[in-house]
Amino acid sequence: MDTTDFIQALHRDGAAFADTCEAAGLDALVPTCPGWKVADLVWHLGEVHYFWRLIVGEQRDTWEGYAEPTRPADEALLAWYRGELQQVAAVLSGVDPAQSNWTWSSDHTAGFVIRRMVHETAVHLVDAQLAAGMPGRVEAALASDGIDEFLTHFLNTQQGTVSGSVHIHCTDVAGEWTLRPSADGFEVTREHAKGDCAIRGAASDILLALWRRAALSACDVVGDAAVADQFVAASRLE
Helix, strand or coil, X not given: CCHHHHHHHHHHHHHHHHHHHHHXXXXXXXXXXXXXXXXXXXXXXXXXXXXXXXXXXXXXXXXXXXXXXXXXXXXXXXXXXXHHHHHHHHHHHHCCCCCECCCCCCCCEHXXXXXXXXXXXXXXXXXXXXXXXXXCXXXXXHHHHHHHHHHHHCCCHHHCCCCCCEEEEECXXXXXXXXXXXXXXXXXXXXXXXXXXXXXXXXXXXXXXXXXXXXXXXXXXXXXXXXXXXXXXXXXXX
16 A cells, blocks of 8 residues: 555545544443543544644654643534544645654654554544444455554564464455564564464454454464464553
8 A cells, every 4th residue: 555545544534433433422432442432532533643743744753742632522522533634634645754753663754654543543443333333344455554564563572472473364355474473572574374373364354353353253263273362462552
């Protein structure tokens, strides 16, 4: 996916998020975010969009000095969120992806932020869909890219031991990865190779299992199921 694809997805899923939250009702509980109501979900995503548009738009080289905006009253929350969506999309669509700015990752570019905002929005759209009693899905090509982003930035063996290798294989779109535990985390290769276990399925099902928005049983697990469970548990989602 390129920047144009990402911005289109941000507009699409960002708007769907607002509409879905409105349909669910701001007092509805979000089953995938324990303790949150839909209003909390709207505030969270809007504040994330606000934060990153400042980082990129002002080309900040640190997060320090950031001041969180005042949370709107519930009756104004969705309108505020929709405004933040338009502003972050405008900033990200107009920036050079190679621009240097602060990020929490080893990739200190606006391109990292563009990709991150698209996937942040897509996964929280699923949270909203589940709160509204709807099936939660991520578009297949975006989900495959989301798996790649997850494997690049959200793995952490410090939170659990993974005792074997894992092969991940999307069955509906292109996407294969093999992960082998190493001294400093995982060695990740984009290849077809035999692992101690394999996680196969639609890209959306795999992505949502990795983000713990769906049970791993939504996918087909072949080989050592304990390794697959360890792998999902080892990711860092704080």
